[in-house]
Amino acid sequence: MGTIIVMTSGKGGVGKTTSSAAFATGLASRGFKTVVIDFDVGLRNLDLVMGCERRVVFDFINVINGEAKLHQALIKDKRVENLHILPTSQTRDKDALTKEGVERVLDELKKEFDYIVCDSPAGIERGALMALYFADHAIIVTNPEVSSVRDSDRILGVLNSKSRRAERGEEPVTQQLLLTRYDPERVEKGEMLKVDDVLEILAIDLLGVIPESQAVLRASNIGMPVILDIQSNAGQAYGDAVGRFLGEEIEHRFTKVEKKGLFSRFLRRSA
Amino acid sequence: MRAVSNANHAAERDAPFQLRGNSFTMMVLKVFNPASPNFFSMLGGKVRQAPNFFRHAPVVLDFDDLPESMADLDVAGFVGAVREHHLRPIGFVGGPRAIQDAASALGLVPMPTGRAAPIENARPNVPLNSALLAPPAPPEPVYRPALVVSEPVRSGQQVYAEKCDLIITAPVSHGAEVLADGNIHVYGALRGRALAGISGEMSARIFCQSLEAEVVSIAGLYRVSEDFDSSWTRKPVQVRLKDGFLHVDPL
Numbered sequence: 001m002g003t004i005i006v007m008t009s010g011k012g013g014v015g016k017t018t019s020s021a022a023f024a025t026g027l028a029s030r031g032f033k034t035v036v037i038d039f040d041v042g043l044r045n046l047d048l049v050m051g052c053e054r055r056v057v058f059d060f061i062n063v064i065n066g067e068a069k070l071h072q073a074l075i076k077d078k079r080v081e082n083l084h085i086l087p088t089s090q091t092r093d094k095d096a097l098t099k100e101g102v103e104r105v106l107d108e109l110k111k112e113f114d115y116i117v118c119d120s121p122a123g124i125e126r127g128a129l130m131a132l133y134f135a136d137h138a139i140i141v142t143n144p145e146v147s148s149v150r151d152s153d154r155i156l157g158v159l160n161s162k163s164r165r166a167e168r169g170e171e172p173v174t175q176q177l178l179l180t181r182y183d184p185e186r187v188e189k190g191e192m193l194k195v196d197d198v199l200e201i202l203a204i205d206l207l208g209v210i211p212e213s214q215a216v217l218r219a220s221n222i223g224m225p226v227i228l229d230i231q232s233n234a235g236q237a238y239g240d241a242v243g244r245f246l247g248e249e250i251e252h253r254f255t256k257v258e259k260k261g262l263f264s265r266f267l268r269r270s271a
Numbered sequence: 272m273r274a275v276s277n278a279n280h281a282a283e284r285d286a287p288f289q290l291r292g293n294s295f296t297m298m299v300l301k302v303f304n305p306a307s308p309n310f311f312s313m314l315g316g317k318v319r320q321a322p323n324f325f326r327h328a329p330v331v332l333d334f335d336d337l338p339e340s341m342a343d344l345d346v347a348g349f350v351g352a353v354r355e356h357h358l359r360p361i362g363f364v365g366g367p368r369a370i371q372d373a374a375s376a377l378g379l380v381p382m383p384t385g386r387a388a389p390i391e392n393a394r395p396n397v398p399l400n401s402a403l404l405a406p407p408a409p410p411e412p413v414y415r416p417a418l419v420v421s422e423p424v425r426s427g428q429q430v431y432a433e434k435c436d437l438i439i440t441a442p443v444s445h446g447a448e449v450l451a452d453g454n455i456h457v458y459g460a461l462r463g464r465a466l467a468g469i470s471g472e473m474s475a476r477i478f479c480q481s482l483e484a485e486v487v488s489i490a491g492l493y494r495v496s497e498d499f500d501s502s503w504t505r506k507p508v509q510v511r512l513k514d515g516f517l518h519v520d521p522l
Binding site for chain 2: 124150151153154156157158160161200201203
């Protein structure tokens with residue numbers, strides 16, 4: 001039976017979709033059969049980041065409504081074996097997500113896939129609730145700034161009270177922090193929260209720190225998950241995070257200011 | 272009972288139970304016109320007048336004055352609606368046969384007809400005096416244990432310790448709210464809002480390991496973080512009322 005991971009944050013624009021795409025790709029590269037689902041009905045983005053927007057015929061909502069079979073809507077990634085994308089509808093809204101419909105689709109996916117990554121929309125309303133309701137693991141995507149941290153705290157409370165595991169009194173949803181857009185230089189200047197500050201407030205395990213990187217935008221624009229850009233800091237950091245998720249002991253990188261030598265200044269152009 | 276011999280007495284002490292007669296004061300709800308659109312709004316109003324007295328109070332439904340035309344009353348629905356108003360129908364008296372059967376089927380007990388004192392008419396214009404009418408209240412427990420919370424209280428969450436103290440062994444986040452009728456103890460950082468003694472207990476206090484709160488309040492008097500002295504922040508403190516002012520003292 002597959003494991004359901006929700007990528008959530010409360011706040012918008014912190015990197016949920018980027019992280020979902022990267023994480024799913026990382027899991028699939030390591031041989032796990034993985035599907036990534038876009039729960040952001042009406043604001044469809046995941047297919048763009050995954051570079052499959054021109055292959056969408058049927059979507060998640062069609063499957064929920066019984067208008068298409070699941071395998072008709074699943075898009076197989078062309079770069080990575082074992083990776084599938086379930087895009088969402090751009091023309092509908094979050095009300096199209098019914099609890100019964102989502103459960104039916106997830107149950108079907110669980111039979112076939114090892115990991116099901118749910119890319120949550122921002123907010124704490126229906127879309128976000130449906131994305132996290134059935135989750136086994138939650139990855140909380142947070143930027144090192146106060147409003148993002150507070151919204152993450154809010155979503156942790158929602159996970160603890162409104163997920164299916166919470167409602168049934170089962171073992172709680174495991175929660176790990178993915179700190180994205182981390183800029184050690186700005187942290188040093190006191191313009192951003194330190195890793196430790198965020199951890200102290202949220203009091204959950206740290207899965208990874210993704211450094212602020214131009215590679216992220218570059219990858220999004222060409223429709224490639226940034227984890228495949230193994231030259232970039234961000235791509236390597238996502239790779240580390242996937243390893244940690246699978247239980248490997250990997251030291252955290254990219255949290256300190258790099259010493260800039262003359263050479264590295266030239267070489268850093270790719271990062 | 273006084274005539275019981277000593278031997279019998281001993282036997283009674285060893286018995287696993289004792290069956291005795293006793294009498295309890297109960298209210299009778301005389302039902303004149305359950306079809307009236309005002310019936311439940313007026314009943315609800317009555318209950319709200321003295322919620323402590325009426326809430327969960329056992330009542331006997333008196334159908335004696337129910338007109339014949341209402342013999343087809345939906346008894347189950349009626350009893351359910353009475354329950355929704357926090358009264359607990361336990362028995363009934365009088366009424367047409369069909370109503371009695373329906374009431375018995377619901378588990379209500381047919382009561383022997385007694386003399387019911389009409390509460391309203393006997394004391395016209397006198398507000399209900401719960402002290403006079405209340406059945407002997409179940410004894411208050413000597414000690415109400417505190418509500419203990421060991422998980423972080425997250426932004427947007429609210430924890431209320433009703434009629435007791437609140438003890439939290441984890442942090443309270445910004446945007447969270449913790450309330451108690453008694454004292455509040457936070458053995459973690461207090462970053463949200465903490466309101467102690469919210470039912471007016473002036474002696475309630477707030478204790479915390481690290482004061483980073485947005486608001487602290489005791490018995491309705493409050494202080495916002497803007498007014499905090501910088502020497503208190505991130506320090507263990509207690510907050511209490513003294514001479515009508517909120518005092519924050521380092522621990």
